[in-house]
Amino acid sequence: MKELKDRIRRDGIIRAGNVLKVDSFLNHQMDIQLFEAMGQEFRRRFSDVEINKILTIEASGIGIACVVAQSFRVPVVFAKKTQTKNISGEVYTTKVESYTHGRIYDVIVSKEFLGKGDKVLLIDDFLANGKALEGLARLVKDSGAELVGAGIVIEKGFQIGGQTLRAQGIRVESLAIVDSMDETTGEIVFCE
C-alpha cells in the first residue's frame, strides 16, 4: 500500500533492537484517514472470504482493528493482557511474549465473545517474531472458531514471524513489508 509506505519512509524512526517507531500516525497519535484507507484495503484483500469478527490484542492493535471492523461491519474483540493468577473458567487463555517489553503476559478472551461459528480475522499493527499472532491464533483454535486470516499493518520481513505463520497455513496479508532498515542512515527498504 503506497500511501502507507510513503508515510513510514517520511515519519518512521528506527530504534535500537529493530524497533520501528511510528508514533505520529499509528502507535500514539493515530491518523484516522489513513486508518480508513487501510480498512478499505483489508476489506478488498479479504473480499473472497466470510468474516464475522475481528480479533486483536491490547493495546496497540485496538485502534486499527476498530477501523478495519467498521469496513467489514463486524464487531471487534480484543484479547486482554492480565496478571491475575486465578483465571476463571469463563475465559480462553494463553501466554504471549511481548516483543517490545520482553515480558510474558497471560492473555485472555471471554468465552462469551468467541466461539464455534465465528469466522475470525486477526488484526495487529506489527508482525515481528509472530508471538502475538500465534497467541491469538491459539485462542481462536481453543474456542472452536475458524481462523480466516491475519491482517497486519507493518510486517518486518527480516524477522521470522511472517514465515512461521505462513508455514502453519495461516493467510497473512501485510500492507507494508519492511525488507530492511538501517538505524544509522535511517533508510527503510520495502519488499516489492
Ligand code: 5GP
Ligand atoms: P511479535 O509478537 O510479532 O514478535 O511482535 C508483535 C507485537 O510487538 C505487535 O503487537 C507490536 O505491538 C509490537 N512490535 C513488534 N515490533 C515492533 C516495532 O518495530 N515497532 C512497534 N512500534 N511495535 C512493534
